[in-house]
Amino acid sequence: MADMTHSRLNPSQTGEAQLPERDVRKSTVTYLMWGVVALILMWAWEGAEMRPMALITDAANMREYAAGFFPPDFHFWDLFLEEMLVTIQIAIWGTVLAVILGIPFGILSSENVAPLWVYWPIRRLMDATRAINELVFAMLFVVAVGLGPFAGVMALFIHTTGVLAKLFSEAVEAIDPRPVEGIRATGATRIQEVIFGIIPQVMPLWISYSLYRFESNVRSATVVGLVGAGGIGVLLWEYIRGFYYGETAAVMIVIIVTVSLLDILSQRLRKMFV
Amino acid sequence: MSEHAIAVDHLSKSFGRNTKALDDVSITVDSGEMVALIGASGSGKSTLIRHIAGLVASDRETCCKVQVFGETVQSGGRISGDARQLRSRIGVIFQQFNLVNRLGLLTNVVIGVLGRIPTWRGTLGLFTKSEKRLAMEALARVGMDQYAGQRASTLSGGQQQRAAIARALVQQAEVLLADEPIASLDPESARRVMDALAEINREDGITVVVSLHQVAYAKKYCPRTIALRDGKVVFDGPSERLNTEFLRELYGADSEELIMDETMSKPGYQPDSEPKVSPEPTIRIPAHTPAIPAKQTVPAYAAE
Ligand SMILES: Nc1ncnc2c1ncn2[C@@H]1O[C@H](COP(=O)(O)OP(=O)(O)O)[C@@H](O)[C@H]1O
Ligand SMILES: [Mg+2]
Numbered sequence: 001m002a003d004m005t006h007s008r009l010n011p012s013q014t015g016e017a018q019l020p021e022r023d024v025r026k027s028t029v030t031y032l033m034w035g036v037v038a039l040i041l042m043w044a045w046e047g048a049e050m051r052p053m054a055l056i057t058d059a060a061n062m063r064e065y066a067a068g069f070f071p072p073d074f075h076f077w078d079l080f081l082e083e084m085l086v087t088i089q090i091a092i093w094g095t096v097l098a099v100i101l102g103i104p105f106g107i108l109s110s111e112n113v114a115p116l117w118v119y120w121p122i123r124r125l126m127d128a129t130r131a132i133n134e135l136v137f138a139m140l141f142v143v144a145v146g147l148g149p150f151a152g153v154m155a156l157f158i159h160t161t162g163v164l165a166k167l168f169s170e171a172v173e174a175i176d177p178r179p180v181e182g183i184r185a186t187g188a189t190r191i192q193e194v195i196f197g198i199i200p201q202v203m204p205l206w207i208s209y210s211l212y213r214f215e216s217n218v219r220s221a222t223v224v225g226l227v228g229a230g231g232i233g234v235l236l237w238e239y240i241r242g243f244y245y246g247e248t249a250a251v252m253i254v255i256i257v258t259v260s261l262l263d264i265l266s267q268r269l270r271k272m273f274v
Numbered sequence: 275m276s277e278h279a280i281a282v283d284h285l286s287k288s289f290g291r292n293t294k295a296l297d298d299v300s301i302t303v304d305s306g307e308m309v310a311l312i313g314a315s316g317s318g319k320s321t322l323i324r325h326i327a328g329l330v331a332s333d334r335e336t337c338c339k340v341q342v343f344g345e346t347v348q349s350g351g352r353i354s355g356d357a358r359q360l361r362s363r364i365g366v367i368f369q370q371f372n373l374v375n376r377l378g379l380l381t382n383v384v385i386g387v388l389g390r391i392p393t394w395r396g397t398l399g400l401f402t403k404s405e406k407r408l409a410m411e412a413l414a415r416v417g418m419d420q421y422a423g424q425r426a427s428t429l430s431g432g433q434q435q436r437a438a439i440a441r442a443l444v445q446q447a448e449v450l451l452a453d454e455p456i457a458s459l460d461p462e463s464a465r466r467v468m469d470a471l472a473e474i475n476r477e478d479g480i481t482v483v484v485s486l487h488q489v490a491y492a493k494k495y496c497p498r499t500i501a502l503r504d505g506k507v508v509f510d511g512p513s514e515r516l517n518t519e520f521l522r523e524l525y526g527a528d529s530e531e532l533i534m535d536e537t538m539s540k541p542g543y544q545p546d547s548e549p550k551v552s553p554e555p556t557i558r559i560p561a562h563t564p565a566i567p568a569k570q571t572v573p574a575y576a577a578e
Binding site for chain 2: 176178179181182183184185186187188189191192195196197200201203204
């Protein structure tokens, strides 16, 4: 069998290029995989109660609903701006605290810095804070520290610490180890190796990641408001609940414009560092 | 007994089951010597230097021992507890990438005091004026003071190597281990780096061990040469004995790698602009062919 295949595939005998033989086993596996994907999609369709026809049959309803949003009502624009600022302030402190804690946790969850018995538990702890959404933390903190922006700060801070620790440690694990060894060879301590050998190498990436998380925290900060954790989200929730569609539209426009502006600004800043 | 600056005793190091990078190496180096360590690539030069500096531990054989100034760096495969203190007396210069690219040159050099100053001050990066001045003086000695404010990444390979020597001076190292410090440099830069090493050896009495794979430099700068082959010491004596015939005897086909570079230090030779990488040990250049650099690949562990 092996001999036959060999002679059949030998181009010097036939003189023309041969296509590689189809591997029956491989293509069976491929078909099976597509089958599994199709099954998963069908299964999820059931669970999610997908009814795309509703978009058409209820079209008239929706048109009426959407029309209610126009014209947007900017009557209380100063209140909107004030609450938007609170949202940004929540995002600022949520991010800053997360950076402060993300640095030690990030370094200690790096394989090339810490031993297994340190980085393994820290990584699991960080996984846990990442696994739970800001909104869930916000609800918990609203109960713990009361309604208001501080609950929002705490929610963003806990979740973002997990995210940044992971991003920071990925940067640490990708450094060039050689200059660090050069510092070790001078008789420096481990912490000094980190400060003079590792931090300068990862700084641009760290700054970029932190700004990126600030961008997404401004978005998240509007959402944590929905459960009472301060900022413009609180306002939005009140308007939606009270069927004030004009105001709801205006608040959403304020959010979109602010978030877009901050995104652009922060992207500019990030480009400066990388 | 503690007269020797470096004493290496029956040192062996295996990587995996069948690579013996060092095989029962015993050498001593006296204070104030300037010794060349030669050998084709893969012969164990880097491994030996990293063991002397206490950066890697040897095999766990009880007879394996490294001492510097009579103090134990490691023995029986264990790096001694106060190796950090001892390291501050041992300067190490690697083939490349000694400096942290994003730090300024002065910072990179003043870091040399870390092993000597209080830990809290070093950790916070609070270097005194006189420490910075010491760094500037060291930079001046290797002819690099005019670049003090620049980032390390903006310097050429030879300049970085001289800065690394300045760092060892700031460190007040008593022994300097240099691992192929000129391997990726053009002849002019190589000469300036070797001159700087020879100068600190002569004027400061610093013991220098420099690994090279160009015998010409060993003969020019170092009175004594230790030659390694497959992790074993095959020669230890005056460098002037290293003529072509003797090298052929020691290294066989590998000797071309060591000899061919003599042509490069001759005037009129145009070095190629690309950094030179040591050929794989398995690539043999047949004797008497013109010295064409073989197709070169970087070994996977290339973090030298
Ligand atoms: N970290 C390592 N892992 C595995 N093998 C290594 C490692 N370091 C060195 N070696 C092997 O040890 C031998 C000696 O290497 P090295 O000391 O780098 O030689 P040289 O510096 O003389 O070129 C080589 O065969 C090399 O492949
Ligand atoms: Mg080497």
